[in-house]
Amino acid sequence: MRQHWIYGAVIAASAVLLQACTTPAEAPKKAAAPVPAAPAAPAGAPTAEIEKYRAMIADGNPSDLYEMAGEELWKKKMGPKNVSLEKCDLGMGPGVIKGAYAVLPKYFKDTNKVQDLESRIVTCMERLQGFDSKEIIKGTFGRGQRKDVEAIVAYVVANSKGMTINVSTKHPKEKEMYELGKKAFFFQGGPMDFSCASCHAEDGKRIRLQDLPNITTQKGAALGWGYWPAYSVSSGQFWTMQQRLNDCYRQQRFPFPIYGSDVTIALSMYMAKTANGGTVETPGLKR
Numbered sequence: 001m002r003q004h005w006i007y008g009a010v011i012a013a014s015a016v017l018l019q020a021c022t023t024p025a026e027a028p029k030k031a032a033a034p035v036p037a038a039p040a041a042p043a044g045a046p047t048a049e050i051e052k053y054r055a056m057i058a059d060g061n062p063s064d065l066y067e068m069a070g071e072e073l074w075k076k077k078m079g080p081k082n083v084s085l086e087k088c089d090l091g092m093g094p095g096v097i098k099g100a101y102a103v104l105p106k107y108f109k110d111t112n113k114v115q116d117l118e119s120r121i122v123t124c125m126e127r128l129q130g131f132d133s134k135e136i137i138k139g140t141f142g143r144g145q146r147k148d149v150e151a152i153v154a155y156v157v158a159n160s161k162g163m164t165i166n167v168s169t170k171h172p173k174e175k176e177m178y179e180l181g182k183k184a185f186f187f188q189g190g191p192m193d194f195s196c197a198s199c200h201a202e203d204g205k206r207i208r209l210q211d212l213p214n215i216t217t218q219k220g221a222a223l224g225w226g227y228w229p230a231y232s233v234s235s236g237q238f239w240t241m242q243q244r245l246n247d248c249y250r251q252q253r254f255p256f257p258i259y260g261s262d263v264t265i266a267l268s269m270y271m272a273k274t275a276n277g278g279t280v281e282t283p284g285l286k287r
Helices: 002-020 045-060 063-075 117-127 133-137 144-158 172-186 218-225 241-251 262-274
Strands: 106-108 113-115 230-232 237-239 284-286
Touching: 063 144, 063 230, 106 172, 113 117, 113 172, 113 262, 117 133, 117 144, 117 241, 133 144, 144 237, 172 262, 218 262, 237 241, 241 262
Parallel strands: 230 284
Antiparallel strands: 106 113, 230 237
């Protein structure tokens, strides 16, 4: 009897999740008593209203506050070594942040790894300032040193706004990370048998009233990658790409990935490379 109850609960939960990211044509219909027909909403009306809302509050994007805090943290002498991050090399040379986000993730010779913006900032905090990277990795989004990283991210990405996304896979490790990201994107599993592709590999899908970009296309990837990191209105927090991916794994009912782990950087590499030619529009503003 207990097994039947558990099985039924899993089936019900799966149905809810499958309903969450569906095309309008796939949405389930409920029988209802006849009522006078309402005027049909124009195609794309919900999305248009959301875009109007975003435009209304764009001038007051709270990401600006994170950006200002990040600039201060970038220039402030901190940590056991009491130095700033102004000599941190984000891929364009020590201290250069203009355009850095547009070419990340990328291979760094000094770590012999492909790194995204957050993992690279953590490397600089450890090597330049003397912070313990393990403590940052074990931390929590929006708190402590992790919150400092998020503010610095806001500052750095804002200095690539309007630039063309141009991520390379010329180095063998970059190519390897791209291929790993592609596999991770399509990997299906967990209790709901979901993958990133379940919601982001077809045109016309949406969750609630929000369209879901098709990350497998250049246009869709540019909409996904190019507008993150972003301020999340519903959570009242600035979300980095690491946090965005963390939440995607939560929605799939997978275990949370380790902060700055290979799989998160690989997924970022897959999205960013696919988005090449698009424009960096971050810090964005999301639901």
